[in-house]
Amino acid sequence: TLGLADNGSGMCYFIDPGKVDSHWHSPASIAHLERTFGLRGHWRHLRKTSQQVIAEGAVPGLIDMLFIDGDHSYAGVKFDFDRFGAQVRPGGVIILHDSTNVGKGFTPWEVKQFLDAEVRGDRRYETFTLPFAAGLTLVRKCS
Template identity: 35%
Template structure:
């Protein structure tokens, strides 16, 4: 109901305001938050890819290799594809998981499931993998009358290739999941300071000594200011506290290791 009201207000303003004012708004939005502009453009251009429409250019076999996941990525600058991370970030995540051979992994925030499938493919059907998502973003951005949700698509592709993941729907501030100590946590959920701090305190601190926590949108890319200031602030505080060290930043992705 709320989304429908907001949409009607937006349509009304767009009808009443002259083009020059709408153009000024669009330019300001492009400066402040280009991601929102791209999300608004995508459906108009029929570019709303999901796992159901992800191409496999080479006939894949299990276990999935990184080249099998190329269809996750955007092919134009107007679309983020199934996954919003860059190729470098995704390759780093895939390679780290494959090298660590983790027995237990937690993901906070999965949206269309690009990072979820990447992690599950790198785990190759081994270990336990919990993915937590509130489901709110799908409802807000894709008010589609589709019978299948993004989670349906994730389950299908995981079943197809023998990948293991437990998809949990709920608020990461309150959801209860017993995991014990884990090897790796990937955090890409609520980007507010309170939200990302909650995700780290509730789940990131479950990582064993020598284990990894990865934050998306924690660092700037080489040419652009692209990180979330709240995520970057928390990352600085975590490293300064002394229990974790920064291993590497790859584009917007930050990898920290628990050292005590």
């Protein structure tokens, strides 16, 4: 989002229903963040689930970069990847956090299983994983 503010254009849609981090519940905290980093007009906080955002069509148009770090269950990752990923333009990037860890957090961590079963080996995508900490996988949507 800072890059968008620096460039003077673009929009970041931040989808987080606030089930884990309560600081997103406070309009004062959000206003402070906007003032401190100059983000006003370059981001929109949607305090909803991914399912609600998709149902409402709240993220219009094509997406250049999608960052997925929500529901870590297989079904949750698949929903975000399939639904929001369909809006990623050819050549765009989908980034998945916690992509090397397997286990359980707030939900089962099944990002790796999803990537292994549905993305790696699919010719529509190029993947690159940074295997540090919990992992970060970059998926380029081929033209």
